[in-house]
Amino acid sequence: MLNKIDVLDKGYVRLVDVMGSDLTVVNAAKASYAKESKELTEKDIKLIKFLAREDHTSPFRHAFLQFEVYAPLMVARQWWKYIVGSDHTMDAWNESSRRYITEEPNFHVPAFNEWRSKPENSKQGSGDIVKFELGEEATYRLFKTIEDAESNYEWAIEKGICAEQARLFLPAYGMYVRWYWSTSLQGVCHFLNQRLEHDAQKEIQQYAKAVIELAKERFPVSIDELNK
Structure with a gap:
């Protein structure tokens, strides 16, 4: 099953x-x-x-x-x-x-063809897929942001900064978290x-x-x- x-x-x-x-x-x-x-x-x-x-x-x-x-x-x-x-x-x-944990962070990174445009008639949600060139640039910029953030996070951990503050260097919204929901x-x-x-x-x-x-x-x- x-x-x-x-x-x-x-x-x-x-x-x-x-x-x-x-x-x-x-x-x-x-x-x-x-x-x-x-x-x-x-x-x-x-x-x-x-x-x-x-x-x-x-x-x-x-x-x-x-x-x-x-x-x-x-x-x-x-x-x-x-x-x-x-x-x-x-x-x-x-x-x-x-x-409490310092496992390697994972991040959601949309592919080039997964970035969506803002909706025409609403303040929230999304519209159609953006042009490939824009999606490519967005993915590249996000990868660069994550790379820089992870480098700063690892630096903080290595220097002895506590995990609960070192995590401030990590981008929040795309970072994967794990939970139990009952x-x-x-x-x-x-x-x-x-x-x-x-x-x-x-x-x-x-x-x-x-x-x-x-x-x-x-x-x-x-x-x-x-x-x-």
């Missing part, structure tokens, strides 16, 4: 652990009537569809998924607001910290409903596509019904 999908140039999403299944959702809903199903039936599938259609979401909060994500900081900080703004108290986020099935679908939209940032859309592919193998009915 698929449990890891590569994303962007160096990133990935890995499904670490799962608690529950579509049957968990069914039995949580049936608890009100002191009933329980031993296996998923057509009647149970109809129940899941009803719960999703009528926005009866509490049964979907009895199933949990845990992901490991490796993504640029600009993706991580968009993702993080689903924890800050969550009313599901069991949501959790633990991120690697350069206060959340309910409803929390996953709330994230997916917003980050699979066409107007979401392209990079986080790619991560959302990986999340839905991994989650759908474990919760095929619920994922379909909550993400219509």
Whole structure:
């Protein structure tokens, strides 16, 4: 069964652990009537569809998924607001910290043909791919920025400056960070409903596509019904 999908140039999403299944959702809903199903039936599938259609979401909060994500900081900080703004108290986020580790930094660098123009009628988002010459120049400049920053970071570490301050030399938004995200099935679908939209940032859309592919193998009915 698929449990890891590569994303962007160096990133990935890995499904670490799962608690529950579509049957968990069914039995949580049936608890009100002191009933329980031993296996998923057509009647149970109809129940899941009803719960999703009528926005009866509490049964979907009895199933949990845990992901490991490796993504640029600009993706991580968009993702993080689903924890800050969550009313599901069991949501959790633990991120690697350069206060404690000094592993070699990785950075997301768009290829020449991946740089996007600013949108014509919006203050956020992006438009079409820019001309090749401009993309080539942008990639070159970003590589040079990273090269200079890494040199300064290594200098600071070698001179004995603490890791938590040495990291100030590293470019932030493109730097890859790693975290564990644990959340309910409803929390996953709330994230997916917003980050699979066409107007979401392209990079986080790619991560959302990986999340839905991994989650759908474990919760095929619920994922379909909550993400219509």
